[in-house]
Amino acid sequence: MYKYTDTSITDNPKLDKIAKDLLQPVGLNIRFHIWMGLLTLGLMACLYAYWIQLNEGLIVTGLRDHVSWGMYLANFVFFVAASLIGMLISGILGLLGQEWIKPIARIAEIIAVAFAAVAGMVIVSDMGRPDRLPYVFMYGRIQSPILWDVTVVTTYMVISLLLWFIPMIPDMAIAKSRMDHCPKWLSFVYNILSLKWTHHPEQYKILFKATRILFILVVPTAFAIHTVTSWLFAVNPRAGWDSTIFGPYFLTGAFVAGSAGLIMAMYFFRNNYRLKAYITTEHFNKMGKLLFLTGLIYLYFNINEYIVPGYKLKTADAIHLKELLTGHFAPLFWSVQIGGLIIPLILLLFKRFRQPGILTIIAVFVFIASWFKRYLIVVPTMEHPYLPKQFLPQEWMLYQPTLIETAITIAPFILVLMIITVLSKLFPVVPIWEMAELGEQHEAHETHPIDESSLSDETDIKSHSDE
Amino acid sequence: MSEESNNKVPDNRNQNEGRKSRRDFLKNVGLFGAATAAGAGAIYSGYKYEQNKGSSEMVRVLTEDNRLVMIPRDQIQTVTLDQDALQKRGREGLEGHRWVMVIDLAKCRNARKCVDACQSAHHLRPHEYHITTLVMKDAPNTAPYFMPKPCQHCDNPPCVSVCPVNATFKRQDGIVLIDNERCIGCRFCISACPYSARMFHWQEPVMADTYEEEQPDYDVELNVPQRKGTISKCLFSADLVRVGQLPYCVTACPNGVFYFGDENQDAVTNGTTKETVRLSQLLKQNAGYRLMPELGTKPRVYYLPPKNRLFDAPDEDMTGTQIQETV
Ligand code: SF4
Ligand code: SF4
Numbered sequence: 001m002y003k004y005t006d007t008s009i010t011d012n013p014k015l016d017k018i019a020k021d022l023l024q025p026v027g028l029n030i031r032f033h034i035w036m037g038l039l040t041l042g043l044m045a046c047l048y049a050y051w052i053q054l055n056e057g058l059i060v061t062g063l064r065d066h067v068s069w070g071m072y073l074a075n076f077v078f079f080v081a082a083s084l085i086g087m088l089i090s091g092i093l094g095l096l097g098q099e100w101i102k103p104i105a106r107i108a109e110i111i112a113v114a115f116a117a118v119a120g121m122v123i124v125s126d127m128g129r130p131d132r133l134p135y136v137f138m139y140g141r142i143q144s145p146i147l148w149d150v151t152v153v154t155t156y157m158v159i160s161l162l163l164w165f166i167p168m169i170p171d172m173a174i175a176k177s178r179m180d181h182c183p184k185w186l187s188f189v190y191n192i193l194s195l196k197w198t199h200h201p202e203q204y205k206i207l208f209k210a211t212r213i214l215f216i217l218v219v220p221t222a223f224a225i226h227t228v229t230s231w232l233f234a235v236n237p238r239a240g241w242d243s244t245i246f247g248p249y250f251l252t253g254a255f256v257a258g259s260a261g262l263i264m265a266m267y268f269f270r271n272n273y274r275l276k277a278y279i280t281t282e283h284f285n286k287m288g289k290l291l292f293l294t295g296l297i298y299l300y301f302n303i304n305e306y307i308v309p310g311y312k313l314k315t316a317d318a319i320h321l322k323e324l325l326t327g328h329f330a331p332l333f334w335s336v337q338i339g340g341l342i343i344p345l346i347l348l349l350f351k352r353f354r355q356p357g358i359l360t361i362i363a364v365f366v367f368i369a370s371w372f373k374r375y376l377i378v379v380p381t382m383e384h385p386y387l388p389k390q391f392l393p394q395e396w397m398l399y400q401p402t403l404i405e406t407a408i409t410i411a412p413f414i415l416v417l418m419i420i421t422v423l424s425k426l427f428p429v430v431p432i433w434e435m436a437e438l439g440e441q442h443e444a445h446e447t448h449p450i451d452e453s454s455l456s457d458e459t460d461i462k463s464h465s466d467e
Numbered sequence: 468m469s470e471e472s473n474n475k476v477p478d479n480r481n482q483n484e485g486r487k488s489r490r491d492f493l494k495n496v497g498l499f500g501a502a503t504a505a506g507a508g509a510i511y512s513g514y515k516y517e518q519n520k521g522s523s524e525m526v527r528v529l530t531e532d533n534r535l536v537m538i539p540r541d542q543i544q545t546v547t548l549d550q551d552a553l554q555k556r557g558r559e560g561l562e563g564h565r566w567v568m569v570i571d572l573a574k575c576r577n578a579r580k581c582v583d584a585c586q587s588a589h590h591l592r593p594h595e596y597h598i599t600t601l602v603m604k605d606a607p608n609t610a611p612y613f614m615p616k617p618c619q620h621c622d623n624p625p626c627v628s629v630c631p632v633n634a635t636f637k638r639q640d641g642i643v644l645i646d647n648e649r650c651i652g653c654r655f656c657i658s659a660c661p662y663s664a665r666m667f668h669w670q671e672p673v674m675a676d677t678y679e680e681e682q683p684d685y686d687v688e689l690n691v692p693q694r695k696g697t698i699s700k701c702l703f704s705a706d707l708v709r710v711g712q713l714p715y716c717v718t719a720c721p722n723g724v725f726y727f728g729d730e731n732q733d734a735v736t737n738g739t740t741k742e743t744v745r746l747s748q749l750l751k752q753n754a755g756y757r758l759m760p761e762l763g764t765k766p767r768v769y770y771l772p773p774k775n776r777l778f779d780a781p782d783e784d785m786t787g788t789q790i791q792e793t794v
Contacts, residue, residue: 128652128696
């Protein structure tokens with residue numbers, strides 16, 4: 001997939017401009033500090049909510065004996081799902097030799113690292129005894145899907161971190177020599193992280209080999225992580241979870257959520273980091289198509305997941321489906337399915353809707369719907385156990401998330417934003433050396449060089465009007 | 468220890484030696500004293516033993532490995548089991564037994580005495596159920612009936628399979644217990660249990676203040692003291708079963724609904740009448756069944772259908788909810 005070039009990257013005439021463009025957003029400016037300050041404030045408020053929960057117990061949530069898994073679990077599933085985009089972009093598309101992903105691959109990895117790292121914390125917020133977390137390692141039983149989940153989430157996070165870091169080593173070397181305006185400590189960090197990189201062809205050889213191995217490793221790991229997450233539900237004999245397609249159903253759902261997340265991040269970086277020349281409208285077009293493809297597969301799984309039990313209407317399934325389709329979950333269910341899946345799918349068919357701005361709006365809808373979809377997978381099933389719920393206080397019957405619970409659910413999102421902000425402000429979000437190399441190849445193949453493709457959105461559309 | 472450090476100073480040597488011999492002397496006196504006391508004690512207890520010999524009656528006791536032995540009454544010492552011993556015997560269970568429960572639905576009139584007895588024994592609030600009663604209705608045109616529902620102590624328990632830390636476990640005598648010193652509060656077992664048999668301590672347990680004062684030892688067979696952030700569930704009263712008594716709920720029922728006993732001995736005893744009957748006969752004659760057998764959980768609780776009922780069918784509004792048809 002990577003074309004191995006003998007010419008040293010430092011001889012590349014394009015490098016100067018590319019490095020200047022891509023390093024220009026790096027560094028901690030006043031906006032960074034204000035933004036991080038705001039995030040910290042928000043996080044403090046949420047941590048206070050968690051403090052209350054620690055002291056009072058989970059009674060401060062809307063969870064009770066019947067609906068004992070709620071927003072926290074839905075949130076956990078969502079975080080694992082969103083993190084899978086790293087694997088889809090660099091793993092699958094990368095291995096398939098898709099060159100266009102290069103400028104956005106690092107953004108995808110940043111998202112993967114952030115969401116996977118925080119997913120672990122989300123699940124801790126759901127535990128009745130977080131102080132006993134070490135027990136999972138001390139007394140872990142290999143039969144329990146929780147053990148599998150802990151293992152693969154950690155592995156996936158480590159691989160994603162490596163996939164973010166290793167291709168960035170040459171950039172560290174480039175940045176070290178070029179960023180004169182950057183603070184001392186940052187050059188120091190770059191110096192360490194560049195690992196004495198000299199752009200020697202031999203080094204590139206090793207780098208290509210290492211990333212390739214990681215690409216191959218990340219695919220099964222990512223499949224495992226979300227399949228196992230789906231089994232947290234599918235192994236339980238309950239209507240709505242008792243499904244054999246939960247693994248692929250969750251996996252494709254994850255790709256939908258992740259693609260939407262990536263589009264949002266791309267839009268943000270493109271506009272705020274002045275990267276229009278690198279993250280082009282064509283990238284949005286392609287991501288729009290990817291979102292369409294994953295969404296279509298997800299729709300297919302949805303049809304299977306609801307129509308097959310709906311046809312047989314076994315007693316428990318019938319109750320479950322009735323609640324979803326016409327009961328008190330119906331408004332949410334239909335908004336998620338229509339607003340978050342069907343309408344976006346129809347719109348994405350048209351090129352007009354795959355332009356950066358409008359595509360990002362669609363992505364926001366899909367992203368939010370993806371979260372609620374997880375909620376709809378977790379909660380309704382728990383609200384309808386096989387045996388009736390009786391002789392209980394009214395508020396134990398149905399699940400009603402509380403304010404404290406909501407704050408604790410928001411906290412992980414703030415953390416993710418913080419991680420993404422730090423990683424994208426300290427390091428270039430678009431790979432410099434790969435861009436230089438890509439430009440070179442483009443020239444060699446006499447297609448438009450990279451800096452021309454971005455003069456304006458119009459030329460960009462024109463140059464791809466063959467589609 | 469300061470003497471040792473003084474050794475470095477030569478001038479102090481003599482003084483040190485003097486001190487040492489004084490210490491030795493004290494040591495000797497101490498030893499002598501201890502020996503005297505021990506000897507006196509031995510003589511005294513020997514005398515006591517002689518005195519009691521013959522006069523003490525023999526009693527039968529059950530040893531830990533379930534052997535019946537005789538020992539003189541005065542030889543009996545009450546041992547307080549420490550935490551480890553309680554845990555060990557609690558996790559192993561009683562060898563050679565397979566406990567079962569039979570619930571006769573024809574006799575239940577929803578007195579909920581079983582619920583009360585259970586909750587007071589296990590320190591629970593009114594809505595914290597190990598056992599509860601449900602109003603069941605099998606079809607739209609059949610009469611509703613009351614159904615006490617404890618944990619089914621499944622032989623293929625999904626709750627045990629999913630537990631990540633072996634906090635809930637199946638014993639050799641068929642009882643499924645929960646160790647609240649181990650439980651991490653993930654509530655996976657609640658999701659896995661199709662009988663909604665488990666409860667969680669969402670807040671401090673009702674007796675939390677008392678625990679703080681008395682600091683009782685944790686008995687896994689009683690699951691007391693209860694703990695915030697952990698699971699609790701029906702234990703088949705493993706603490707009572709160990710000493711040969713019927714579970715709390717079983718004896719509390721005024722209407723003879725519960726039978727409890729040992730499948731290996733094919734005998735179950737009614738908690739109200741104390742009548743012991745053959746398990747196989749009881750199930751056969753009354754068409755006993757288990758809840759949701761299609762799930763493959765293999766419950767250890769059997770139900771006898773509500774035919775020829777002793778009481779009127781329940782009122783549909785009494786549960787505070789609409790009666791849901793059973794699945
Ligand atoms: S009834 Fe539920 S809690 Fe009891 S053993 Fe079966 S699955 Fe476990
Ligand atoms: S809540 Fe406790 S008993 Fe239940 S599965 Fe988790 S650790 Fe095991």
